[in-house]
Structures are given as C-alpha cells and as structure tokens.
Amino acid sequence: MQTYTVEQVAQHNNAKDCWIIVDGKVFDVTKFLAEHPGGKKVLVKMAGKDASKQFKNFHNDAIMQRVGLPMQIGVIGDATTTDAPTAAPAAAAAPAPVKKSESTPTPTYSISGYLSGADSKFGEGIPYGDPSWYQEWNSPYYNESHIHLRKVMRDFVDKEITPYCHEWSEAKAIPRSVLKKCAELGILTAISGAATNPSVAPLLPYGLPAGLTLDKFDIFHEFICVDELSRCGSGGLVWAVEGGLAIALPPVINFGSEEMKKTVVPGVLSGEKIISLAITEPSAGSDVASLATTAVDAGDHFVLNGEKKWITQGAYADYYVVACRTGGAGMAGISLLLVPRTLEGVNARAMDCQGMWGSGTSFITFEDAKVPKSNLIGKLNEGFKYIMTNFNHERLGIVMQANRMARVCIEEAFKHSLKRETFGVPLIQHPVIRNKFGHCIRQVEATHAWLESILFQVKTLPHESQAKVLGGPIALLKAQSTQTFEYCAREAAQIFGGLAYTRGGVAEKVERLYREVRAYAIPGGSEEIMIDLGVRQSLKKVKL
Numbered sequence: 001m002q003t004y005t006v007e008q009v010a011q012h013n014n015a016k017d018c019w020i021i022v023d024g025k026v027f028d029v030t031k032f033l034a035e036h037p038g039g040k041k042v043l044v045k046m047a048g049k050d051a052s053k054q055f056k057n058f059h060n061d062a063i064m065q066r067v068g069l070p071m072q073i074g075v076i077g078d079a080t081t082t083d084a085p086t087a088a089p090a091a092a093a094a095p096a097p098v099k100k101s102e103s104t105p106t107p108t109y110s111i112s113g114y115l116s117g118a119d120s121k122f123g124e125g126i127p128y129g130d131p132s133w134y135q136e137w138n139s140p141y142y143n144e145s146h147i148h149l150r151k152v153m154r155d156f157v158d159k160e161i162t163p164y165c166h167e168w169s170e171a172k173a174i175p176r177s178v179l180k181k182c183a184e185l186g187i188l189t190a191i192s193g194a195a196t197n198p199s200v201a202p203l204l205p206y207g208l209p210a211g212l213t214l215d216k217f218d219i220f221h222e223f224i225c226v227d228e229l230s231r232c233g234s235g236g237l238v239w240a241v242e243g244g245l246a247i248a249l250p251p252v253i254n255f256g257s258e259e260m261k262k263t264v265v266p267g268v269l270s271g272e273k274i275i276s277l278a279i280t281e282p283s284a285g286s287d288v289a290s291l292a293t294t295a296v297d298a299g300d301h302f303v304l305n306g307e308k309k310w311i312t313q314g315a316y317a318d319y320y321v322v323a324c325r326t327g328g329a330g331m332a333g334i335s336l337l338l339v340p341r342t343l344e345g346v347n348a349r350a351m352d353c354q355g356m357w358g359s360g361t362s363f364i365t366f367e368d369a370k371v372p373k374s375n376l377i378g379k380l381n382e383g384f385k386y387i388m389t390n391f392n393h394e395r396l397g398i399v400m401q402a403n404r405m406a407r408v409c410i411e412e413a414f415k416h417s418l419k420r421e422t423f424g425v426p427l428i429q430h431p432v433i434r435n436k437f438g439h440c441i442r443q444v445e446a447t448h449a450w451l452e453s454i455l456f457q458v459k460t461l462p463h464e465s466q467a468k469v470l471g472g473p474i475a476l477l478k479a480q481s482t483q484t485f486e487y488c489a490r491e492a493a494q495i496f497g498g499l500a501y502t503r504g505g506v507a508e509k510v511e512r513l514y515r516e517v518r519a520y521a522i523p524g525g526s527e528e529i530m531i532d533l534g535v536r537q538s539l540k541k542v543k544l
C-alpha cells in the first residue's frame with residue numbers, strides 16, 4: 001500500500017480534497033463528506049490531520065472495517081503493511097473448508113506451566129474483556145489445541161461476522177452464507193453435539209475447526225467456539241447459527257434411527273438445511289409436561305395438530321423436532337417427531353420480537369399434518385426423557401453465551417470509559433463508574449469459574465450420572481448467568497448514557513444486547529424455575 005508522510009497528507013486539507021489519518025492509515029474521504037452520518041463539517045475540520053482520537057470517540061471497530069477501510073488510500077511513514085479493505089459480506093472470501101479426512105496440523109505452542117510465553121496474552125487487553133486464561137492466568141482446563149482454536153475462532157468472527165452484525169440485525173436477516181462459512185470451518189459440528197457421538201462420525205460433512213480431531217475434542221473446545229462466536233455481541237446472530245441446531249440435532253443424533261440420521265445430519269451440518277426444536281406452546285413454556293400438541297396414531301402415520309410459539313429459527317427451518325402428546329396426561333405421554341417443513345398442514349410465520357433479530361423466532365401451526373411413523377425419534381412416549389437429557393446441554397450453551405455477552409458489555413463500556421471525558425477526566429477516573437465495573441466483573445468472573453468447573457465435570461463424570469449430579473447446579477448456573485448478563489447490560493448502558501439509547505454507533509453492541517437479555521432469562525427454563533429446580537434437586541440428597 002502507498003506510503004505518505006504527515007506533511008503530504010496535510011496538503012489535502014479542504015472540502016474539495018479531504019484526507020484524514022486514523023491510526024496510521026490514510027483515508028481520502030472527499031466523496032464521503034456528503035454522506036457522513038456525523039456531518040460534513042466535523043470531517044472537514046480534521047482535513048489533512050490526524051483524526052484518530054476523534055474517530056474513536058464516535059465510532060466502533062466495525063465502522064472502520066465496513067465503511068472506513070474501503071476508503072483507505074495508504075499508510076503513514078515507513079509502515080508498509082496494513083489491513084486490506086474487506087469486501088462486502090456476500091463477496092468476502094470464505095474460510096477454507098475443513099475437509100473431513102485431512103485435518104490441518106495443529107501448530108505447536110509453547111506451554112510451560114500451562115500457559116506462558118508468547119501465547120500467554122491474547123485479545124485486546126481490556127481488563128476482564130476476556131477470560132483470565134487468555135491473560136497470563138494458569139488453568140488446568142486448556143491445552144495447545146484450545147489456544148489454537150481460540151485464535152482461529154477470533155480471526156473468523158472478527159473478520160466475517162462482527163463488522164456486519166448491525167447491518168444484518170437491522171435487516172432482521174442473517175445471510176445463509178454465514179451459516180455455510182461456519183459449517184465449513186467446522187463450527188456447526190463442534191457445537192451440535194455431533195463431535196462426541198461416534199455413530200454420526202461417517203456422516204460429518206466437514207472436520208472440526210483448527211485441525212482438531214474427534215478423539216481430541218472436548219467440551220472446552222465447544223465452549224471456546226460458543227464463547228468466541230458470542231463475542232460478536234449479537235444474540236440474533238448466534239441463534240441464527242446454532243439456536244436450532246444445538247438443541248434440535250442432539251435428539252436426532254442420540255435417539256433417531258440410522259435412516260433419519262443419514263437424511264438429516266449431513267444437510268444441517270453443512271449449513272444447507274436448518275433444523276429447529278419445537279417444544280414451547282402459547283400456553284406451555286417451562287412447564288413442558290403440560291404441552292397440548294397432539295399426534296394421533298392413524299396406522300402408518302400420526303396426525304399432528306397444535307401450535308408452537310417462540311420457536312428459534314422456525315421461520316425458515318427445513319425440519320422441526322416437535323414435542324407432542326402421543327399418550328396420556330403429564331410427562332409420560334410425550335413423544336418427539338421429526339417434521340419436515342414441506343409437509344402439508346405445517347405453517348410457520350416470523351414473530352416480531354424485542355431482540356434476537358434474524359434468528360427466525362416463529363409461530364408454527366400443525367393442522368392435520370400426516371407425519372410418517374418412521375419420523376418418530378426414539379421410542380413412543382419417551383420424548384420427555386429425551387427433552388430433559390437435552391436441556392442440560394442447552395442450558396450450558398445459554399450460560400456460555402450469556403456470560404460472554406455480559407463480558408462484552410464490560411469490554412465495550414470499559415473501552416468507552418477510557419476515552420470519554422466528563423468534568424475534565426476520563427469516565428474511568430470517577431469512583432462511581434469504577435464501582436459499576438467492579439460489580440459487573442465480580443459476577444462475570446464468578447460465573448465463568450463455576451461454568452468451567454461444571455464443564456470439567458461434564459468432561460470427566462460418567463455420562464449416566466451427569467443428569468443426576470449436574471442438573472441442579474446447571475439450572476442454578478443458568479439463572480446466575482442470565483442475571484449477571486442483565487446486570488451488566490444495564491450498567492454498561494448507563495455508562496454509555498444516551499449512546500446506548502440509540503441503535504448503531506459506539507454502543508451498538510450494548511444497545512442490542514440490552515434488548516436481548518430476556519431471550520436468555522426466559523427460554524430453556526426461566527430464572528424462577530431454574531432457581532427452584534436447583535434447590536429441589538439438592539434436597540433429593542437430604543433426609544428430611
């Protein structure tokens with residue numbers, strides 16, 4: 001890229017010929033002046049000058065990448081390299097697909113005393129903006145493969161996802177190409193439960209991310225994928241990638257017939273098809289056992305009737321995993337059916353929601369839909385058990401997302417509080433602001449530590465005993481994480497002030513996350529139910 005001196009840039013100092021410098025990069029903004037949402041004058045005032053500080057005051061990194069970099073014409077001084085302009089999402093270069101058979105060799109990383117040396121500092125260095133093991137802390141949970149994975153994930157999300165989240169969210173549509181890129185990188189395999197079930201290994205269209213092999217994969221790799229994806233600060237994006245997949249595919253993988261797996265698994269893990277879990281009804285949410293959708297035995301098929309509400313990705317899914325009543329009242333009469341969207345009598349419409357835009361939240365109706373008997377998942381009337389098995393994994397996913405989103409609130413607000421000045425000093429110099437951060441940080445770090453401890457149990461305890469031992473703590477942790485998220489979203493929004501009251505701009509992520517809190521606090525078991533369940537489960541071990 002062309003190199004300029006500060007003096008050369010200084011000559012382009014008026015509205016007809018306007019260059020500015022931001023972080024050593026030179027931009028010709030002449031044609032952009034009339035379009036600049038912040039106005040022409042502010043830019044002309046900085047014509048020919050270094051506007052790094054002013055730029056950072058009003059914009060986020062995504063604006064630089066999406067709007068700024070295409071106007072870059074050079075760099076200052078002897079700098080010879082810079083970030084190349086990123087093309088629009090549709091044309092952006094896709095990551096090289098992870099072929100199933102050949103895994104990329106994992107680079108060797110120096111780990112002495114777990115994490116040290118060149119890899120011991122990772123991320124932007126904003127205090128508590130990343131988990132402590134990203135920043136010099138020792139940890140017993142991670143090895144070289146995790147370190148490599150977090151870098152692969154961060155590079156991907158920073159380049160292909162975060163800069164476009166605002167645009168996609170406002171359009172309430174996430175391009176299908178995003179899902180395909182995630183599939184090719186191996187993310188869908190990593191977060192769907194498919195990597196830990198050997199029965200579907202021959203059906204996987206792509207390998208795992210970062211050169212991971214199935215035998216080396218553990219729940220902490222899954223955690224890193226979900227955590228790094230969630231750093232984009234858009235629950236809508238995360239759920240458009242995995243909101244259906246991570247909860248609807250496990251019943252198929254774990255209890256479906258071989259034929260069913262062959263039909264469903266390759267399509268959804270390659271991002272070609274979308275699968276969605278349909279449990280909740282207009283009048284049955286956390287109280288799953290009282291659901292009213294019925295599937296009546298009619299010989300070689302079931303006749304399905306009922307309504308499902310708030311179904312993630314349902315608006316555009318190809319398959320639904322539907323919980324329905326095939327037996328008597330209560331939990332013993334529930335089955336799971338795989339229902340193709342194309343079946344006559346199946347209709348879905350998008351719902352208008354507070355947040356999670358683009359994730360296809362839907363209302364679905366089944367009206368005399370004839371579902372072949374071969375679409376029964378597992379055994380008749382065993383559906384409640386399958387749902388419960390799934391719930392712990394689902395809740396852990398929610399915790400991973402909610403806690404990273406709480407962390408994003410800290411990271412974004414912290415960055416802002418270092419720059420924004422009030423009463424002559426940066427915000428962070430005010431004790432009242434530091435107090436807010438302290439309370440956010442202690443909750444996020446505590447949640448993270450408990451999550452890691454539970455994930456270690458998932459990794460090491462016998463599978464059969466996990467539901468009994470971990471169901472209660474996972475329920476409590478879910479409530480802990482969503483209350484933490486709610487707290488941090490509120491405090492970050494307060495720190496940003498008016499900036500977080502309007503959509504877009506420096507507080508873009510915080511404003512959006514503030515509207516997405518309820519989507520975490522309610523589904524997968526509301527906070528009220530989770531807290532009670534956690535205590536009730538613990539009572540089973542006590543003689544009263």
Ligand code: HEM
Pocket residue numbers: 020022027029036037038039042043046051054055058059063064067068071503504505506
């Ligand atoms: C490469 C250079 C620049 C680009 C690409 C750019 C782009 C943008 C964009 C896209 C927005 C809309 C943000 C949103 O609402 O989401 C914006 C707003 C704004 N920009 Fe810039 N800008 C640049 C340089 C500057 C500079 C140097 C200044 C100040 C000296 C400035 C001041 C502002 C202000 C005050 C706003 C309104 C912020 C608000 O709504 O709170 N911009 N800019």
